[in-house]
Amino acid sequence: MKKLLFIALSVIPLLASAQYKLRGTIRDSLTHTVFPGATVVLSESNQTNSDVNGEFEIESLTPTAQLKISFIGYVTQVVSVNTYQPVTIQLAIDEESLKESNRFIKTGLSAGYYGDLNYAPTGFIVSYSLQSVGKTDIDANVNYKYWRSQANSGYDISLGKSLFENIKFLPHYFFTSYKSIDYPEADLAFDQARILAVNALPHFFGLDIGAAYTKSREALESGPATENYFSGVVGLTKVLNYLGPLSNFGFYTSVAFDKNHTNFEAGTYKGIGIKNTVYLVVMAKYYHLYDTKGFMVSLRFSLFDTRYYCCIAMPAYYDYINPLR
Numbered sequence: 001m002k003k004l005l006f007i008a009l010s011v012i013p014l015l016a017s018a019q020y021k022l023r024g025t026i027r028d029s030l031t032h033t034v035f036p037g038a039t040v041v042l043s044e045s046n047q048t049n050s051d052v053n054g055e056f057e058i059e060s061l062t063p064t065a066q067l068k069i070s071f072i073g074y075v076t077q078v079v080s081v082n083t084y085q086p087v088t089i090q091l092a093i094d095e096e097s098l099k100e101s102n103r104f105i106k107t108g109l110s111a112g113y114y115g116d117l118n119y120a121p122t123g124f125i126v127s128y129s130l131q132s133v134g135k136t137d138i139d140a141n142v143n144y145k146y147w148r149s150q151a152n153s154g155y156d157i158s159l160g161k162s163l164f165e166n167i168k169f170l171p172h173y174f175f176t177s178y179k180s181i182d183y184p185e186a187d188l189a190f191d192q193a194r195i196l197a198v199n200a201l202p203h204f205f206g207l208d209i210g211a212a213y214t215k216s217r218e219a220l221e222s223g224p225a226t227e228n229y230f231s232g233v234v235g236l237t238k239v240l241n242y243l244g245p246l247s248n249f250g251f252y253t254s255v256a257f258d259k260n261h262t263n264f265e266a267g268t269y270k271g272i273g274i275k276n277t278v279y280l281v282v283m284a285k286y287y288h289l290y291d292t293k294g295f296m297v298s299l300r301f302s303l304f305d306t307r308y309y310c311c312i313a314m315p316a317y318y319d320y321i322n323p324l325r
Contacts, residue, residue, distance in 0.1 A: 019059045019060070019061070020059065020060045020061070020062065020063045020083040021057055021058070021059055021060075021083060022042075022057070022058050022059075022060050022065060022067065022081045022082070022083055023055070023056065023057045023081075023086040023087075024040075024055070024056055024067075024081055024086050024087040024088065024089055025050075025053075025054050025055050025056075025086065025087075025088050025089070026038045026040075026050045026054045026055075026056065026069060026088075026089045026091060027054060027088060027089070027090055027091070028090070028091060029090035029091060029092040029093075030092070030093065032090075033054075034050075034052075034053050034054025034055075035050060035054045035071070035091055036049075036050055036051060036052045036053070036054055037049055037050060037071065038050045038054075038056075038069055038070065038071045038074075038091065039068075039069070039070045039071065040056045040058055040067055040068075040069055041067065041068040041069075041070070042058055042060060042065055042066075042067055046058065046059070046060075052203075052204075060083070063082055063083045063084070064080060064081070064082040064083070065080070065081060065082075066078055066079070066080055066081075067079055067080075067081050069089050069091065071091060073093060073094055074091040074092065074093055074094055075091065075092050075093070075094045077089060077091065104134075104306060105130070105132070105133050105134075105306065106130075106131035106132045106133075106306050106307040107128075107129060107130045107131065107304075107305075107306055107307065108128070108129045108131075108302065108304065108305035108306065108307050108319070109126075109127070109128050109129075109302075109303045109304055109305075110126075110127045110281065110300045110301060110302045110303060110305075111124065111125065111126045111127070111300055111301065111303060112124065112125055112280070112281075112298065112299050112300030112301050113125070113297075113298060113299045113300070114145045114146070114147055114296070114297075114298040114300075115147045115296070115297060115298075116147050116152070116154070116294050116295070116296055117294065117295045117296075117297055118293075118294035118295065119149065119152045119183050119185060119186055119294060120147045120148045120149040120152040120153055120154060120183070121147070121149060122147065122148055122149060123145065123146050123147025123148060124145075124146060124147075125143065125144070125145045125146075125298055125300055125323060126143070126144045127141065127142070127143045127300065127319065127322075127323060128141070128142045128143075129141045129142075129307065129319045131307040137162070139161065139162035140159065140160065140161045140162075141159070141160040141161075141318060141319045141322050142157075142158070142159050142160075143156070143157070143158045143322055143323050144156075144157050145157075145298075145323070147296075151183075151184050151185050152182065152183040152184065152185055152186070153181075153182050154179070154180060154181040154182065154183070155179070155180055156177060156178070156179040156180075157177065157178055158175065158176065158177035158178075158322060158323075158325065159175070159176055159177070160173060160174065160175045160318055160319075160322045161173070161174045161175075162174075162318075171197035171198060171199060172198060172199055172200045173197075173198035173199075173200070173206075173318060174195075174196070174197060174198070175194075175195070175196040175198060175208070175210075175322065175325060176193075176194065176195045176196070177193070177194050177325065178191070178192070178193050178194075179191070179192045179194075180192075181289075182217075183292065186292045187292075188289065188290060188291075188292045189216065189217040190214055190215060190216040190217060190289075191214070191215045191217075192212055192213065192214040192215075193212065193213050194210060194211070194212040194213075194233060194325075195210050195211060195212075196208045196209065196210035196233060196235065196325070197209055197210055198237075198318075204238065204239040204240070204317075205236070205237065205238055206235075206236070206237035206238075206239075206321070207234075207235070207236060207237075208233065208234065208235030208236070208237070208254065208325070209233070209234060209235075210232075210233045211230060211231065211232055211233060212230070212231050212232075212233050212256050213228070213229075213230055214228070214229055214230075214231065215227070215228050216228075216229075216290075229258055229260070229261070230258065231256045231257055231258040231261060231263075232256070232257055232258070233254060233255070233256045233257075234254065234255055234257075235252065235253065235254035235255075235325065236252070236253055236254075237250065237251070237252050237321050238250060238251045238252075239317045239321075248269075248270065248271030248317070248320065249268075249269070249270045249271070250268065250269055250317060250320060250321060251266075251267070251268045252265075252266070252267050252268070252269075252285075252321055252324040252325065253265065253266040253267075254266075254325070261290065263287075263288065263289045263290065264287070264288045265285060265286070265287045265288075266285065266286050267283065267284060267285030267286065267296070267324040268283070268284060268285075268324075269281055269282065269283040269284075269320050269321070269323075269324060270282050270283075271320060278301065278302075279301070279302040279305070280299060280300065280301045280302070281298070281299075281300050281302075281320060282298070282299055283296075283297065283298040283299075283300075283323060283324060284296070284297050284298075285297075285324055298323065
């Protein structure tokens, strides 16, 4: 009898501390698409976010619990979830919040350091984004980069704009840029204009297809010589899971090619938030242009940002990817 009592007393604390897993999927009530990034709260010390598939899992001390589901611009819901059956939760747009947000301009500005470590390490970058004005969607991004040393210099100005976001086989995004590099120390000098059509692919991939027109300048004993040519451009973007330590972390690579030249670039960026007060973006890019190789690096800070996206998709990341292009 004492032995049975001892076993019972030993098991009771284990049962009291048992962890039940509550699971579910969050969807948009209008489009019925999965809803990544929603906040799921059981208590102040126990909360999580839905993943890229809109799914969540949270531990509970009881088999049934009340969960609070929320996301900016959507009506917060409190739902009862049990461990026996996963639940599907439909989030609806908060019309009052939408009316309020439509009165404002959703925009962002960041600036910071930009330079070529090998040839021109001193410079700056300015990035401006305009998501919408009132109810009118703009979704445009402009970047200006300038770098120099005593002998070498370069600048790059670019514009990105959303196009046919909801049409499957048409470009979702348009990107154009003009770049000028003058590196006498590396015998590298050219002006280049590019146009890219960008398609957002599943799993946060993006595909660039376009063309570039380049005017290269070469110093010869007989005087400067120029070469003008067109080349094709193919680029690939991958943005990693935006939840956890890899939040807002992406890669970009591109190849420009014609019958006489092949140029290659590959870079990465990481957005970092510090105590909800400072947001900065670290960027690094390797390039192989003609016979010249080097590294471009950047560190820029958000000066202000009033934008938000109701659903996390590739358009939310274009403003971070464009400076790499």
